[in-house]
Amino acid sequence: MKKESFAGSDRRKHVRIVKAxxxxxxxxxxxxxxxxxxxxxxGVLLELEAPxxxxxxxxxxxxxxxxxxxxxxxxxxxxKAEAEPVWTDDKGVMVGVRFxxxxxxxxxxxxxxxxxxxxxxxxxxxxxxxxxxxxxEFDENTSIRDDLGIxxxxxxxxxxxxxxxxxxxxxxxxxxxxxxxxxxxxxxxEYLDKK
Numbered sequence: 001m002k003k004e005s006f007a008g009s010d011r012r013k014h015v016r017i018v019k020a021x022x023x024x025x026x027x028x029x030x031x032x033x034x035x036x037x038x039x040x041x042x043g044v045l046l047e048l049e050a051p052x053x054x055x056x057x058x059x060x061x062x063x064x065x066x067x068x069x070x071x072x073x074x075x076x077x078x079x080k081a082e083a084e085p086v087w088t089d090d091k092g093v094m095v096g097v098r099f100x101x102x103x104x105x106x107x108x109x110x111x112x113x114x115x116x117x118x119x120x121x122x123x124x125x126x127x128x129x130x131x132x133x134x135x136x137e138f139d140e141n142t143s144i145r146d147d148l149g150i151x152x153x154x155x156x157x158x159x160x161x162x163x164x165x166x167x168x169x170x171x172x173x174x175x176x177x178x179x180x181x182x183x184x185x186x187x188x189x190e191y192l193d194k195k
Contacts, residue, residue: 041107059088067081072109074113
């Protein structure tokens with residue numbers, strides 16, 4: 001299976017979503033449902049359930065256009081785009097598609113969503129490494145001190161790692177106001193917004 005990359009500046013910039021994102025797909029005047037756990041500014045990775053042979057042959061030809069519609073969690077705007085297949089797996093269950101047309105407001109909403117998901121993943125990754133835990137063992141409501149066992153020395157390690165990762169300078173005193181993983185994400189988001 002040869003995977004062709006997305007074109008331009010959107011190449012390989014995607015985020016992995018923990019919960020599958022439902023998508024509506026229109027192809028050959030029919031409506032289909034798909035899910036995606038990988039989404040990027042340039043396209044999505046679709047997971048189709050038992051696609052019909054006529055759909056598979058159209059997807060493999062890479063000459064078809066399809067309509068995509070998706071609701072991103074926490075976003076008010078329904079993202080609609082015209083897309084085209086870039087690659088499929090051997091069974092046609094996994095299909096990489098690139099956005100051929102997407103409205104500017106939808107593109108902005110998508111970029112904001114991806115940036116937020118990348119930040120959440122980045123902060124959780126730093127916390128997981130220092131707490132010696134797997135990211136799947138905690139969420140945004142998890143207490144940094146009580147549940148992750150982060151002490152003051154580890155908190156300083158986190159700040160150094162976050163400052164290095166995001167090229168920001170933080171106020172160490174603000175770290176004492178951080179109670180949950182979500183608080184940490186919001187604090188770093190504030191610093192990034194000022195950058």
